Amino acid sequence: MTIEEKANSLVDEFQMFDEWMDKYSYIIELGKEMPLIDEKYKDPQHLISGCQSRVWLYAEISDGKVKFTADSDAVITKGIISLLLRVVSGETPNDIANADFSFIEEIGLKEHLSPTRANGLVSMMKQIKLYAKAFQLKSN
Amino acid sequence: MGFDIDKIRADFPILKREVYGKQLIYFDNGATTQKPQQVIDCITNYYLYKNSNVHRGVHKLSVEATTDFEESRNYIAEFINAESEKEIVFTSGTTESINLIANSFSNLLDKGDEVLISSMEHHSNFVPWQQLCENTGAKLKIVPVNDNGSLDMDFLDSLLNEKVKLLAITHISNVMGTINPIKEIIAKAHNYGIPVLVDGAQAIAHIEIDVKELDCEFYCFSSHKVYGPMGFGVLYGKSHWLNNLQPYQYGGEMISTVTIDKTTFNEIPYKFEAGTPDVPGALATVEALKYIKNIGIKNIVEYEDELLVYATQKLLEIDNMRIIGTAHHKTSVISFLVGDIHPYDIGTLLDQMGVAVRTGNHCAQPLIDNYCIPGTVRISLGIYNTKQEIDIFIEALNKTLAMLA
Numbered sequence: 001m002t003i004e005e006k007a008n009s010l011v012d013e014f015q016m017f018d019e020w021m022d023k024y025s026y027i028i029e030l031g032k033e034m035p036l037i038d039e040k041y042k043d044p045q046h047l048i049s050g051c052q053s054r055v056w057l058y059a060e061i062s063d064g065k066v067k068f069t070a071d072s073d074a075v076i077t078k079g080i081i082s083l084l085l086r087v088v089s090g091e092t093p094n095d096i097a098n099a100d101f102s103f104i105e106e107i108g109l110k111e112h113l114s115p116t117r118a119n120g121l122v123s124m125m126k127q128i129k130l131y132a133k134a135f136q137l138k139s140n
Numbered sequence: 141m142g143f144d145i146d147k148i149r150a151d152f153p154i155l156k157r158e159v160y161g162k163q164l165i166y167f168d169n170g171a172t173t174q175k176p177q178q179v180i181d182c183i184t185n186y187y188l189y190k191n192s193n194v195h196r197g198v199h200k201l202s203v204e205a206t207t208d209f210e211e212s213r214n215y216i217a218e219f220i221n222a223e224s225e226k227e228i229v230f231t232s233g234t235t236e237s238i239n240l241i242a243n244s245f246s247n248l249l250d251k252g253d254e255v256l257i258s259s260m261e262h263h264s265n266f267v268p269w270q271q272l273c274e275n276t277g278a279k280l281k282i283v284p285v286n287d288n289g290s291l292d293m294d295f296l297d298s299l300l301n302e303k304v305k306l307l308a309i310t311h312i313s314n315v316m317g318t319i320n321p322i323k324e325i326i327a328k329a330h331n332y333g334i335p336v337l338v339d340g341a342q343a344i345a346h347i348e349i350d351v352k353e354l355d356c357e358f359y360c361f362s363s364h365k366v367y368g369p370m371g372f373g374v375l376y377g378k379s380h381w382l383n384n385l386q387p388y389q390y391g392g393e394m395i396s397t398v399t400i401d402k403t404t405f406n407e408i409p410y411k412f413e414a415g416t417p418d419v420p421g422a423l424a425t426v427e428a429l430k431y432i433k434n435i436g437i438k439n440i441v442e443y444e445d446e447l448l449v450y451a452t453q454k455l456l457e458i459d460n461m462r463i464i465g466t467a468h469h470k471t472s473v474i475s476f477l478v479g480d481i482h483p484y485d486i487g488t489l490l491d492q493m494g495v496a497v498r499t500g501n502h503c504a505q506p507l508i509d510n511y512c513i514p515g516t517v518r519i520s521l522g523i524y525n526t527k528q529e530i531d532i533f534i535e536a537l538n539k540t541l542a543m544l545a
């Protein structure tokens with residue numbers, strides 16, 4: 001699946017929920033399934049700044065595909081990050097660098113997209129793209 | 141007028157609004173308070189009928205605006221029982237009031253001098269002193285807090301000496317609600333000739349402020365935390381101190397004469413007020429202060445105390461509840477954690493249920509670090525909050541905890 005297809009299927013999944021509580025419970029569940037960052041990378045270097053909760057992100061590349069792992073000490077933050085990673089993980093640096101994260105809005109999490117929102121979702125998106133661009137540069 | 145909660149609630153139009161389709165419960169009064177219709181009308185009326193610059197026009201509007209503006213100074217002076225209206229400097233808020241003093245102290249400090257603050261300070265009463273010390277070579281000394289969130293008075297005693305040139309301390313902690321024994325602290329400092337600046341941001345709406353009785357050199361507060369407008373604040377300073385301090389900003393109105401060779405400064409408080417002031421801010425602040433005076437500060441203290449006791453009791457019925465800040469004297473501010481659940485998760489879910497709380501370090505990172513916690517969830521209650529709202533909040537919190545379990 002392409003990034004766009006994965007994003008669309010996430011939006012579909014969330015359409016099942018009418019109640020915000022169910023939506024948030026699902027986000028928390030998804031967070032529990034996210035591939036966790038290796039403890040050894042939970043250091044200041046991998047910490048994303050601008051979050052009220054702590055968020056760590058790590059990326060590695062193999063066979064031209066980027067694999068992300070992350071963690072957060074807040075479960076909602078963790079869930080929201082897992083949405084991003086589900087969409088971008090396993091894709092090429094090029095595709096990730098050009099990815100469009102507007103599906104977050106379609107899922108109905110618009111309030112989390114405000115730059116001042118303390119979960120650092122915006123910083124997280126930036127960091128994902130930074131990793132992708134760094135891998136792009138390396139391969140060129 | 142006594143305490144009529146229905147009437148008070150009716151005065152605050154925003155309380156009728158919904159968020160996510162649910163009735164708003166506003167428990168973030170420590171960050172900013174809502175405004176009663178009287179304050180909103182005052183600002184609107186100013187721009188509708190009165191707008192004009194002050195201190196400079198010969199025309200009718202300007203004279204009227206100047207009179208109103210200066211009358212607000214008189215009112216505010218009286219409200220906090222200052223000796224004279226000259227001791228009331230208008231600023232943009234607590235933060236600017238503190239920065240003004242920190243700036244003006246920069247040529248009074250030398251290497252080897254000390255500035256004293258506490259570990260429960262808001263960043264606004266922390267960073268300006270840290271910077272001042274960095275720039276002057278003075279030493280910043282910090283009075284710690286006890287486990288229950290009260291100030292360690294014995295430690296304070298051990299830090300008082302002639303090298304200390306200023307003590308800056310909060311009247312009430314914005315994180316824990318601790319009311320510091322500020323009068324006693326000031327008396328102790330004065331034994332060593334140390335001037336004291338009090339950060340009154342969290343006090344002005346909740347307890348009676350009498351600067352003469354406290355005998356502090358400086359007192360700072362923001363209008364927006366006492367049901368007044370944003371962007372307006374006060375610095376009270378004893379006249380002889382204000383007279384001797386350097387101005388902080390330069391420009392219009394704060395000068396007496398300007399020639400190409402030399403500028404002489406206006407008298408206090410004007411020498412600290414450069415540029416066009418926030419005139420409607422001053423007028424609306426008076427409206428807000430009149431509003432709480434009308435209700436009666438004693439009634440407010442009594443009512444908010446009742447809310448504090450009720451909310452504390454209800455919270456403590458929850459398993460794994462930990463309240464940060466249990467000092468004997470405190471205002472209606474409660475910081476808490478439940479088990480090892482991150483405050484952000486609780487705040488986000490409460491928000492979905494219409495309850496506005498604050499989470500995080502509350503701009504008091506040194507204090508939060510001191511307790512080795514990731515921040516707290518904070519509720520801070522005001523005159524329009526009710527026990528019913530606390531019940532709804534507790535129900536929402538229980539739902540939240542079930543989701544996060």
Ligand SMILES: Cc1ncc(COP(=O)(O)O)c(C=O)c1O
Pocket residue numbers: 170171232233234235236262264265310312313314339341342362503
């Ligand atoms: C104790 C304390 N001091 C200072 C401030 C800063 O006030 P302002 O942002 O109005 O300048 C606050 C505001 O949160 C506060 O709670």
